[in-house]
Every structure is written in C-alpha cells, then in structure tokens.
Amino acid sequence: MDWTALSVSLRLAALTSLLLLPVGVWVGRWLAFRRVRGRPVIEALLALPLVLPPTVLGYYLLVAFGGGSRLGQAWKAVFGHPLAFSFEGLLLASLIANLPFAIQPMQRGFEAVPTDIREAAAVSGFPPWRVLRAIDLPLAWPGIVTGMVLTFAHTVGEFGVVLMVGGSIPGETRTVAIALYDRVQAFDMRAAGVMAAFLLLLSLAALAMTYTLSTRIGRRA
Amino acid sequence: MPEPAGLSVRLRQAGPIPLAVDLACGPSELLALVGPSGAGKSTVLRAVAGLHRSGTGRIACGGETWFDTAGGIDVPPHRRRVGLVFQSYALFPHMTALGNVTAALGHLPRSELLERARTLLRLVRLDGLEDRRPSALSGGQQQRVAVARALARDPGVLLLDEPFAAVDRRTRRLLQEELARLRASLRIPIVLVTHDLDEAAGLADRLCVLDRGETLQAGPPEEILRAPACERVREALDLREGVRGGLAREPEPSPDRPGP
Numbered sequence: 001m002d003w004t005a006l007s008v009s010l011r012l013a014a015l016t017s018l019l020l021l022p023v024g025v026w027v028g029r030w031l032a033f034r035r036v037r038g039r040p041v042i043e044a045l046l047a048l049p050l051v052l053p054p055t056v057l058g059y060y061l062l063v064a065f066g067g068g069s070r071l072g073q074a075w076k077a078v079f080g081h082p083l084a085f086s087f088e089g090l091l092l093a094s095l096i097a098n099l100p101f102a103i104q105p106m107q108r109g110f111e112a113v114p115t116d117i118r119e120a121a122a123v124s125g126f127p128p129w130r131v132l133r134a135i136d137l138p139l140a141w142p143g144i145v146t147g148m149v150l151t152f153a154h155t156v157g158e159f160g161v162v163l164m165v166g167g168s169i170p171g172e173t174r175t176v177a178i179a180l181y182d183r184v185q186a187f188d189m190r191a192a193g194v195m196a197a198f199l200l201l202l203s204l205a206a207l208a209m210t211y212t213l214s215t216r217i218g219r220r221a
Numbered sequence: 222m223p224e225p226a227g228l229s230v231r232l233r234q235a236g237p238i239p240l241a242v243d244l245a246c247g248p249s250e251l252l253a254l255v256g257p258s259g260a261g262k263s264t265v266l267r268a269v270a271g272l273h274r275s276g277t278g279r280i281a282c283g284g285e286t287w288f289d290t291a292g293g294i295d296v297p298p299h300r301r302r303v304g305l306v307f308q309s310y311a312l313f314p315h316m317t318a319l320g321n322v323t324a325a326l327g328h329l330p331r332s333e334l335l336e337r338a339r340t341l342l343r344l345v346r347l348d349g350l351e352d353r354r355p356s357a358l359s360g361g362q363q364q365r366v367a368v369a370r371a372l373a374r375d376p377g378v379l380l381l382d383e384p385f386a387a388v389d390r391r392t393r394r395l396l397q398e399e400l401a402r403l404r405a406s407l408r409i410p411i412v413l414v415t416h417d418l419d420e421a422a423g424l425a426d427r428l429c430v431l432d433r434g435e436t437l438q439a440g441p442p443e444e445i446l447r448a449p450a451c452e453r454v455r456e457a458l459d460l461r462e463g464v465r466g467g468l469a470r471e472p473e474p475s476p477d478r479p480g481p
C-alpha cells in the first residue's frame with residue numbers, strides 16, 4: 001500500500017466532504033423548499049459532473065486553473081505557486097466534481113420533510129433558523145449523511161479529474177486511484193491488487209451505509 | 222362587527238382561489254366555518270396563520286394587526302400569536318408529546334417550560350403519555366397533543382382545521398366533548414373549520430357559510446338553518462327547503478337515486 005497516496009486521498013476526501021456539507025445543506029434546502037426560477041437549468045448544471053466524462057470536466061478545470069486564466073494568475077500572485085497541479089487545485093476541482101454527490105441526496109432528504117410539519121413549526125413560533133435546526137436537520141439527516149458518505153467515497157475513487165488537474169505528484173496530488181494506475185503501468189500487480197481491494201471495500205461500505213440510510217429517509221427516524 | 226379583542230378578517234383575492242371573505246369572531250366565541258369541500262375554508266385559516274399570503278385585505282386579532290395590504294403589514298407566521306391545529310395534526314415526529322408542546326413554548330423562560338408543558342398536557346388529559354412519540358399515540362391522542370401544542374403559544378386565536386376528520390366516531394364524540402369543556406377555560410376566539418354541519422351546529426356559537434371563497438352568511442346555527450339568506454347558502458349547506466330549526470338535510474345521493 002502506498003501510504004502517502006492513501007493519506008492524500010483521505011485528506012482530499014475528508015476536506016471535500018466537510019466543505020460541501022454547508023454547501024449541500026444550503027443549496028439542497030433551497031431547491032427543496034423554494035419556488036426557484038429556472039430550476040431545471042440549475043439542477044442540470046449541478047448534475048453535470050455525474051454524466052460528463054471526468055476528462056472533459058478535468059480539461060475545463062485545468063483551463064480555468066491554468067496560468068493563462070485570471071483565477072490561475074490571481075492564485076499565483078497571492079500564494080506564489082500555480083493552482084493547477086497543487087493539492088489546493090485538486091481540492092477545488094474535487095469540490096466542483098462532487099457537487100451532485102453532496103447536493104442531490106441532501107435535497108431528497110429535505111424534500112422528505114412534510115410541508116405541514118414545517119408550517120406547524122412556524123405557527124408554533126419557530127423563527128426560520130430554528131426551523132432549520134429543530135425540524136429540517138433532524139428530519140433530513142439521513143439525506144445529509146448520505147451526501148457526505150457518497151462525496152467521501154466518490155472523492156477517494158475519482159480518477160479522471162485528479163489525473164487531469166493534479167497530475168501525479170507524490171504527497172501532493174497522487175491519490176490511491178492514481179497510484180494504483182501507476183503500479184499497474186509498472187507491472188507491480190501485487191501492490192495494485194492491495195489498493196484495488198481497499199478501494200473496492202471502501203466503496204462497498206459506503207454504498208451499504210447509503211442504502212441503509214435511504215430507507216430511513218422515508219421513515220423519518 | 223369585529224370586537225377589539227376578537228379576530229376580524231377581510232380578504233379579497235382574484236385567483237388562483239377567488240376569495241371574498243369577511244368574518245369576525247369575538248373573544249370566547251366559537252365560530253364554525255362551514256361549506257362544501259373546496260370552498261376555501263382551510264385557505265381562510267391559513268391566511269389568518271400567515272401560511273397563505275396573497276391577495277389584499279386586513280387581518281387583526283386581539284388589537285394587533287397581522288396583515289394589512291393598505292398599511293403594508295404582513296407579520297410572518299412565527300410572530301403571529303396563532304394556535305393552529307392541522308387536519309393532519311402535523312406533530313413533530315422526532316419529539317415526544319412533551320417535546321412537541323415544549324417546542325411551542327419558546328416565549329417562556331427555560332425554568333417554566335416543563336411545568337407549563339405538563340400543565341397543558343394535563344388540560345387535554347394526556348398526563349402519563351408525555352414521553353411517547355406521536356407514532357406511539359392513537360389518532361385521538363395525537364389530536365390532543367396538537368391542541369395542547371396550539372395552546373402552548375398562549376395564542377390570540379385558536380384555529381382548528383377539520384380537527385375531528387381523522388378519528389373514529391366514538392373518539393370524535395369524546396374529542397368534541399373535550400373541546401366544549403376546554404372552551405370554558407379559554408378567553409380567545411376559536412375558529413373551527415368543518416364540512417360536518419351537525420358538528421358545526423352542535424359546537425359553535427355562530428356559523429359562517431363559505432362557498433367558492435365567498436362568505437355568504439353568518440349567524441347563530443339555528444338562525445342560518447331556519448332562514449338561509451339565499452339559495453346559495455341552502456345549496457352550500459345542502460339544506461332541505463322548508464325545514465325549520467332542525468338539522469335535517471337531503472340524504473346523500475346514492476348511485477341508484479340521483480341527487481337533486
């Protein structure tokens with residue numbers, strides 16, 4: 001096992017899940033409860049990373065992060081190193097690639113909260129922030145946890161975007177998925193096998209957890 | 222005419238549900254809003270609670286103005302002192318009976334919360350069931366929690382949206398007796414929405430007949446049943462012509478006997 005690569009993967013996945021938690025709660029709740037103009041377009045844009053070939057997404061992100069872009073230039077001016085092929089660039093790409101994995105389950109979770117219960121909360125004197133804290137979050141939590149688990153697992157397994165934006169710099173942007181590919185290229189099938197088995201078990205555990213939680217969304221545990 | 226401490230409602234709306242509503246309910250009075258399904262009864266209650274916010278008009282209760290399009294006033298639901306019992310009860314499923322009531326006591330200091338919540342549950346005769354979640358309560362018990370929660374806010378008006386629709390006949394009778402008993406201890410206007418004329422006539426001081434979003438007539442039950450103001454009232458309440466003072470109505474049309 002390439003422990004350095006594993007550490008990069010876990011760090012990337014944990015940060016992506018944590019940073020997307022407030023984003024998913026905010027956007028998911030907004031889409032679930034508000035009448036949103038242009039909803040199909042917004043939802044299509046957010047779902048795009050699900051169907052886009054990772055290389056296409058990676059290409060556009062690379063262009064957006066590169067030295068020729070304003071973002072890339074601004075980043076270099078402030079931090080002294082380019083955004084592309086850095087851990088920060090990889091994290092930013094990972095956040096964008098994982099938007100649907102975080103937002104969609106959270107949105108479903110909020111949609112499962114019955115309208116009359118939210119209205120009853122308002123009529124019981126709950127200001128909006130208290131409706132979020134005492135009603136929405138406790139009733140939508142299976143969707144919220146599902147979003148975080150899926151984001152974590154998907155980040156650990158992401159390959160195309162990571163390769164395009166991050167390259168394969170040990171300790172910086174080489175994740176387990178990339179290390180596995182490198183091992184196979186080097187005909188080190190034993191090391192590749194360990195990593196493949198690890199990714200397989202992690203994905204299986206994440207999905208099992210997700211399915212367990214999704215049965216709870218309907219039951220309003 | 223609206224009394225200063227009571228509830229007064231004037232609503233006008235062109236669509237999607239046309240509304241032409243004028244009603245008043247004095248303190249300690251129980252007003253039953255009656256009319257056929259789709260007449261807009263629940264919409265009126267939702268407007269009072271601030272959950273339906275469109276159209277023009279004015280809603281005032283206990284000397285406070287909650288909605289006034291002319292004055293640009295539209296108080297959000299959580300700042301209107303309204304007790305609303307939903308048709309579905311809409312209890313918080315993740316909280317106990319006690320938790321449901323305590324949740325609506327946000328205006329009280331922490332030290333008084335539990336005592337007040339227990340008192341309210343005693344008032345609706347639910348002592349002993351404080352720690353049950355709604356899923357472990359019967360329909361009638363859930364309804365009582367909903368009533369206790371609605372009263373917890375110390376509301377200026379109590380709104381009941383078809384509160385007896387989801388329980389069996391016996392429970393309904395018991396709950397109706399309960400409401401009659403509860404009324405004696407309340408000094409606030411109570412508005413009951415129902416499509417059951419017998420229930421309305423049995424419980425209410427006054428009826429207000431609503432049809433297609435329009436208030437047609439208001440008055441004591443016996444007066445309305447004896448002398449409907451117009452043909453629309455008669456139709457809305459499905460009253461038989463010439464019947465005096467009783468509750469006799471046309472029998473429900475059956476498949477082999479078409480209705481009038």
